[in-house]
Amino acid sequence: MSMELFRENLSRNVTPIPSNETCAETVSEAMQRRYGDLRNAAKRVSRARGWSVKAFKNWFYGMNAPRMQDLIVLMADCPELEKKVGQMVEETRKCLQQSKL
Template sequence: MEISRFNLSPKSHASMVTNEQCIETVSGALQARYGELRNAAKRVSRSRGWTVKAFTNWLYGKNAPRMHDLIVLMADDPALESRIKEMVQETRECLHLQQYRQ
């Protein structure tokens, strides 16, 4: 059986990583890294080719970056990369538990 977010039990789905947690993780990492930098949104976005609005939205947790932008952020920030890897491992464990219950 293929595992998706639609066929997981409510109990296992509750322990899975949510979109909100992903947004909070990225936002927290960006704030920790760039929060004290004057004009951080302008500086970082221009150096990476992003719009200031997009980076500002990521910085303040309004939305998450696209996959290829997330990879760039992870490459630039080892702490973010580490946290994302932890979230992947947590999700993997939830999926394995669900698979063994069926």
């Protein structure tokens, strides 16, 4: 029992930096809500934004996270994604401030 408490205390001291997988999942969830009902979404959106269909599908299905410039475009087009990324930034900022050296 005390070992479990010790592990919990250790995990609280570790800065929770979002992993690439977490970022890809966050983008994917927002994109599916935004574009999921759009017929031929991958072709239509990628052509309109200058992305490859393969890149769009990778983001849509959470296989990869977009590059910064593409993420900014997605956030501009999807307020929900912008809000979620902002929350992730704030959570990380709070953890970093708590663990100042």
